[in-house]
Amino acid sequence: MAVYILSNRKIVRHKNETVDSFSNDEYSIPNFRIAKCDFDNYVEPSAQAKKKKDYTNRNILNYQLFSEPEKQGYEEVFEVLLSEKKIKKSKLTADNLGGTQRMFYELYKNMSSTKSRSDVLIFIHGYAYDFDDELKAIIDLKKLFIDNQESPVEHILFVSWPASSSLVPLTYFDDKASSINSGTSLMRLFYFYTQFLKDIFSNRDLAPCNQRIHIMAHSLGNRVLQSMLYSLKRDNIVRVIDQVLLLNADVTYKVFEDSEDSFNKLPLLANRVSIYLNRKDAVLGISQFTKNILTPRLGKNGPSDIQKFTDIVSIIDCTFIENDLKNSLKFEIGNHWGYLSSSQVQNDIFQNLTGIDRNLITNRIKNNDNIFTIIS
Numbered sequence: 001m002a003v004y005i006l007s008n009r010k011i012v013r014h015k016n017e018t019v020d021s022f023s024n025d026e027y028s029i030p031n032f033r034i035a036k037c038d039f040d041n042y043v044e045p046s047a048q049a050k051k052k053k054d055y056t057n058r059n060i061l062n063y064q065l066f067s068e069p070e071k072q073g074y075e076e077v078f079e080v081l082l083s084e085k086k087i088k089k090s091k092l093t094a095d096n097l098g099g100t101q102r103m104f105y106e107l108y109k110n111m112s113s114t115k116s117r118s119d120v121l122i123f124i125h126g127y128a129y130d131f132d133d134e135l136k137a138i139i140d141l142k143k144l145f146i147d148n149q150e151s152p153v154e155h156i157l158f159v160s161w162p163a164s165s166s167l168v169p170l171t172y173f174d175d176k177a178s179s180i181n182s183g184t185s186l187m188r189l190f191y192f193y194t195q196f197l198k199d200i201f202s203n204r205d206l207a208p209c210n211q212r213i214h215i216m217a218h219s220l221g222n223r224v225l226q227s228m229l230y231s232l233k234r235d236n237i238v239r240v241i242d243q244v245l246l247l248n249a250d251v252t253y254k255v256f257e258d259s260e261d262s263f264n265k266l267p268l269l270a271n272r273v274s275i276y277l278n279r280k281d282a283v284l285g286i287s288q289f290t291k292n293i294l295t296p297r298l299g300k301n302g303p304s305d306i307q308k309f310t311d312i313v314s315i316i317d318c319t320f321i322e323n324d325l326k327n328s329l330k331f332e333i334g335n336h337w338g339y340l341s342s343s344q345v346q347n348d349i350f351q352n353l354t355g356i357d358r359n360l361i362t363n364r365i366k367n368n369d370n371i372f373t374i375i376s
Helices: 047-051 077-082 099-112 131-146 171-202 222-231 263-269 282-290 329-334 345-352
Strands: 002-009 026-039 064-066 119-124 153-160 213-218 242-245 271-279 313-317 364-366 369-374
Touching: 002 131, 026 099, 047 131, 077 099, 099 153, 099 171, 119 222, 131 153, 131 329, 131 345, 171 222, 213 222, 242 263, 242 345, 263 271, 263 313, 271 345, 282 329, 313 329, 345 369
Parallel strands: 002 153, 119 153, 119 213, 213 242, 242 271, 271 313, 313 369
Antiparallel strands: 002 026, 026 064, 364 369
């Protein structure tokens, strides 16, 4: 089990600390830095501890920033892997690897060492998260997807992008700009990943791990994904993702149209795409009427036209779900966080990630060839 943070947040050294940390500032840097979360020594904080002013940064969850690699590329990763297999002699060890090198090395080692499911979930958060909020979200995601036996996920890559910490409507536009910058950084990381996979597949001494990788984007996190897709060249897209789950997506309902040239690339990238929408989503209703010039949102209204993608893209209507896990006013009125608040949505997501045929997933009504409604 491993949880990594992929962040283009500013790096700072907090007072009385001896190591670098990610900043809460709403400021992005051009490239992602990689950190690994330490759950070995994690202790669930008490309610009293959570109220303290020092419940921030590593007091929420400890993490270790990887050093930057001395050399670009992944030749040294393969050298270490082949040395460990006693195929090639080398003085290099895993300790010499930095950044994505170290992360890809660890993931490959873990995912190829087991015959059971050991999937990776890439999660992109939404609007109004500072870094402390992200650390709390990581803890929730680990409980939901790694600790839960219904889930095939064993590793999480949490994409941390510097959204604003305020719910004030004007900050939405800052988040929108930040999501675009972050998507460009994510595109570069994606190219690193596909290059690593190509190198693995071309090396006869290193067998592919045969595990699955999924992408889940919530709310304005879909704008980060959209920005990445804008930048991807069709000729360079490799189908390396199994499932893409678009949760309450705060992007235009036209994103699958050729004129947008973004989400219409997802069928080239993934085996299956699922759009989870809620027609009562009040947060997306506010987004539509106050910030997006009355443009319907994908996560509330569904896509305008996906006729040519019906074999791959599914629409899952969550309008009639119960918020039985989190029923505070925020979740009841907002109807924007079904993946956290509803056991029905979670059960549907787990079946999706497991790879069950979309027509065989339980507690659904089939409305059309690719349109389903979750029922109790």
